[in-house]
């Protein structure tokens with residue numbers, strides 16, 4: 001029987017992806033103003049840098065400013081320090097500006113909280129993630145919030161031990177196959193995938209839903225909440241669903 005729900009934050013509760021897209025728009029317009037590069041071209045370039053730099057920076061907040069700087073210098077190698085600082089600032093803004101709450105999420109959380117203990121499990125630089133948690137209008141609904149550097153099967157096992165919960169008592173909800181679904185299922189939890197266009201496709205690229213009844217897909221948090229609540233009285237975890245294709249598969253650009 002499910003006792004607790006772990007929730008991813010970025011692009012599950014709040015639309016962090018919008019902030020990345022706005023920053024990309026500002027960067028590509030800036031590069032266009034300096035080097036006349038078509039925005040689509042510089043966008044592809046900065047995304048390439050982001051993927052490359054992820055290897056060394058991970059989810060840390062240093063990656064995006066470096067990628068923006070690299071992209072500017074790629075097209076305008078003689079850029080003055082003020083221009084470099086400007087594009088780095090556009091990237092840093094992503095980590096400090098508040099993100100919009102995804103429609104329907106507050107109501108779904110309200111319903112879930114009537115049946116389960118709710119926790120946030122979010123990957124990223126702890127300080128930046130804590131700032132986002134503090135800005136959540138519904139932050140008091142959670143019994144605990146856990147910013148972690150990354151989510152591996154061990155992350156889930158360690159957290160469950162800390163909370164005194166067994167894997168079959170917990171469901172993880174999130175938008176990332178890589179961080180939320182594959183490792184949680186590997187640790188024995190149930191998982192609900194709610195696809196969302198997440199950054200540069202890295203969270204989805206080359207990954208597939210695990211073929212197990214432990215993992216299901218919903219297009220919205222409200223559907224996931226109703227499903228969990230409907231199964232709350234049953235003995236064995238959540239009711240298995242036939243696997244469904246999301247209406248908008250998250251093949252982030």
Ligand SMILES: [Mg+2]
Pocket residue numbers: 008009010011012174175176198
């Ligand atoms: Mg996410």
